[in-house]
Structure formats: C-alpha cells, structure tokens
Amino acid sequence: MNRTRRLTRVAAAAASLAVVASACGGEGVETGPEDGGEEQSITIGLIQWDEDIAVTNVWQSILEEKGYDVTIEDVDVAPMFQGVAQDDIDLFLDAWLPDTHGEYWDEYGDQIEDVGVWYDGATLHLTVPEYVDEVDSIADLQDNADLFNNEIVGIEAGSGLVQRTQDDVMPTYGLEEDYELVESSTAAMLSELDSAIAEEEPVLVTLWRPHIAYADYNLKDLEDPEGAFGEGEQIHTVAREGFSEDFSELNGWLQDFTMSPEELESLEEVVINEYSDNQQEGARTWLNDNPEFVERTLGDDAEGLDFSS
Numbered sequence: 001m002n003r004t005r006r007l008t009r010v011a012a013a014a015a016s017l018a019v020v021a022s023a024c025g026g027e028g029v030e031t032g033p034e035d036g037g038e039e040q041s042i043t044i045g046l047i048q049w050d051e052d053i054a055v056t057n058v059w060q061s062i063l064e065e066k067g068y069d070v071t072i073e074d075v076d077v078a079p080m081f082q083g084v085a086q087d088d089i090d091l092f093l094d095a096w097l098p099d100t101h102g103e104y105w106d107e108y109g110d111q112i113e114d115v116g117v118w119y120d121g122a123t124l125h126l127t128v129p130e131y132v133d134e135v136d137s138i139a140d141l142q143d144n145a146d147l148f149n150n151e152i153v154g155i156e157a158g159s160g161l162v163q164r165t166q167d168d169v170m171p172t173y174g175l176e177e178d179y180e181l182v183e184s185s186t187a188a189m190l191s192e193l194d195s196a197i198a199e200e201e202p203v204l205v206t207l208w209r210p211h212i213a214y215a216d217y218n219l220k221d222l223e224d225p226e227g228a229f230g231e232g233e234q235i236h237t238v239a240r241e242g243f244s245e246d247f248s249e250l251n252g253w254l255q256d257f258t259m260s261p262e263e264l265e266s267l268e269e270v271v272i273n274e275y276s277d278n279q280q281e282g283a284r285t286w287l288n289d290n291p292e293f294v295e296r297t298l299g300d301d302a303e304g305l306d307f308s309s
Contacts, residue, residue, distance in 0.1 A: 041069040042247065045080045045089040048186050050212045051235070051264060052094035054271045055118070057283035059093065062298070063250070065305050078104065078158045085111035087240045090247070091254075095236040096122060100160030100208075112238050116255045119210065119235040119264065123221075124161050126152065126169065127207040129197050130218035137223040138173050141204070145178035148204040153192045157183040161206050164229060172228040181206075193217070210261060212268040249301070257297050263290070284308075 042063065046056050060070045073089050081104035083089035095101050105112075126138055134144050141148075152175075154162045162183055170176050184192075189205050190213065196203035197217055207213060207221070237254050244251040259267070267286050275282025287294055288307040295302045 040067075040247075041071065042250075043071045043073050043088070043090045045083060045092040046072050046074045047077055047080055047094060048074070049094055049208075050268055050272050051119075051210050053279065054264070054268045054283070055093050055259070057271050057279050058267065058287060059091075061280060061283045061287055061307060062253075062294070062305075065307065066301075068250075076156055076158055077101065077160070081105075081108045081112070084108070084238060084240050087242075089240065090243060091115075091237070091239045093118070093235075093237050095238045096160060096208075096233050097236050099164060099230045099233055100124060103160065103163065111241055113241060113243050115237040115239050115243070115251060116257070117234040117236050118254075118257045119259055121261075122233045122235050123209045124164060124229045124233075125207050125209065125221040125224075126165070127205055127219050127221050129193075129200075129203065130220045131200060132202050132220065134202075135222060136220070137225060138169065138175075138228070139223075139225060141222070142174055142178060145175075147202045148179075150179055151204065152179050152181045153189050153203065153205045154181050154183050155186045155189050155206055161208060165206055169224075169228040172226050210264050210268070212265075212272045215265060215269060216273070253298055253301070256299070259293075263293060266290075 044056055044059065046052055056072065060072065063070050073083065075083060075089075080089065080092055081095075081101070084092055085108035095105070097105055126141075128135060132147075134147055135141060152165065152170075154165065156162065162181065166181050170179065170181065189207075193203055193205050193213065207219070209221075213219065237257065239247075239251075239254075267283075270286045271279045271282040275285065284307040291302075294305060294307075298305075
C-alpha cells in the first residue's frame with residue numbers, strides 16, 4: 001500500500017465519522033422502533049482506532065436500517081468514558097479490558113453497563129517492519145536505540161497503549177534513558193509507519209491486534225518475554241447506565257454481537273481500505289456480503305433488512 005493511499009485512508013477515517021450533531025444519552029424520544037413508536041435517537045461514541053471505525057459504521061448502518069436516528073460522537077478515550085458515565089454518550093463499542101482501558105474502568109466502571117465481549121484475544125505490541133533484522137524482542141531494543149533514532153512512535157497521550165508502554169514496558173526493559181516515547185495520534189503513527197516502510201527505513205511503533213496495518217504491511221511484533229504488555233485482552237461493548245432498560249432489544253442484539261479475526265479483518269479491509277471515501281457505503285457492502293453475520297447477530301430481527309441500496 002503506497003503512502004498516498006495510506007494518508008488518504010487516514011484522513012478519510014478522521015472525517016467520515018465526524019460529529020454531525022451533539023446529543024445527550026437518554027434524552028431521545030420516549031417511544032421508538034423497539035416499541036413501535038417514532039424514530040429513536042442514539043449516540044455512539046467513536047475513537048479513531050480502525051476496529052472501532054469499522055464496527056461503528058456497521059452498527060450505524062444496522063440501526064439506521066432498523067429506524068434509529070444515529071449520532072456519532074468522535075472523541076478521545078478519556079472523554080469517551082467520562083461521556084458514557086455522565087450519560088452524554090449512549091454506547092461505545094471499543095473498550096479494551098482489563099488492561100488498556102483499565103484505568104478508565106476503575107474510575108467510571110460503576111457508572112457504566114458492560115454489555116458484552118465481541119472480540120477475544122486482542123493484544124498490545126511494540127512493532128517494527130519485517131525487514132528490521134536487528135531486533136526480534138523488546139529485550140533487544142536497549143542495544144539498538146540508535147537504529148530507531150531513540151524514538152518509539154506512539155499514539156494519543158491518553159490512550160491505554162501509550163500509558164502501558166510508558167509505565168510498564170519501558171521500565172521493565174530499561175528503555176527510559178535511551179528512548180523517547182513520542183505521543184502523537186493514531187493517524188500520525190500510521191503515517192510515520194507508512195513513510196518509513198516506503199523508504200525501507202527502521203521504525204518502532206506502538207500497535208495493537210486487531211489492526212488493518214497487519215494486512216497492509218509485513219510487520220513483526222517484538223516478543224515480550226517479561227509479559228509487560230499483559231496476557232491479552234477482550235474488546236467490550238459498554239453503555240451508559242439504564243441503556244439495557246431503555247434499549248432492551250438493541251441491548252440483546254449487542255449481547256449476541258461477536259466477530260472472528262477473519263470477519264474483522266475482512267470488514268476493516270472493505271471499510272477502511274476499499275471504501276475510504278465513503279465508509280458507510282463500505283459497511284453496507286460488507287453487511288450485504290455477509291448475511292450470516294447479520295442473521296447471527298439479530299436473529300429473527302434480521303428478516304427484511306436490505307443493505308444493497
């Protein structure tokens with residue numbers, strides 16, 4: 001994938017799900033699709049992680065097809081959890097637990113409903129291009145700081161990945177003196193990764209699985225013999241207090257919502273890469289091509305849905 005395509009994809013990811021209107025969770029109309037009433041409003045929070053962009057587009061498409069008025073609230077991780085806890089956001093589809101977003105869960109978890117796990121086995125990494133032969137483990141980094149210009153390219157400062165890298169990984173492997181963890185953004189990190197690979201230069205980035213970058217590039221996750229990144233995580237759907245009562249039917253669909261690695265990879269390929277200029281259309285295309293996912297998730301409520309138009 002060339003740099004132009006990558007930067008176009010990154011820009012589109014940031015723009016396509018921008019906020020079109022603000023809405024407060026729990027302040028929708030009193031009746032809605034679930035009880036045969038008028039259109040019901042729901043606010044879904046979004047962080048700029050590729051899996052969240054992909055699944056948020058999917059659920060926006062499903063809910064709009066079911067008659068919901070959907071608003072996407074594009075915010076960083078910290079205000080995301082605060083917004084859900086304060087009922088300003090109804091739903092967030094990308095909570096990484098127990099570690100990556102554990103700090104926010106410790107602070108706000110008693111004010112948030114855990115709807116369920118939709119992806120198991122998510123992992124955090126320090127990652128290099130496959131052609132970087134000098135390092136295979138995080139333990140190798142201490143002797144190779146010059147190779148990476150003494151930098152680890154991170155993402156958003158408030159992200160659990162950056163905090164885990166800074167607070168646990170770097171001290172565990174003695175990297176604090178030789179490396180600077182550059183806090184930027186997911187888009188900036190991906191742009192740096194793309195630029196380095198285009199020139200076949202070494203680069204060291206914070207990354208996570210699942211991520212579309214593994215399909216775009218030949219990458220190598222560095223081994224973590226000390227287990228500083230933890231054992232792996234689950235991606236949860238979380239919601240404001242009262243969500244399960246106010247959106248009982250939708251809550252049931254979300255409890256049945258799961259994705260395999262293969263499904264998520266194919267979804268990200270379509271939404272993030274193939275339809276970078278219209279990710280909603282990409283989500284509808286994927287849903288139309290994967291009716292078994294819709295039927296598994298919605299059960300009898302999938303009958304009559306048409307994502308082809």
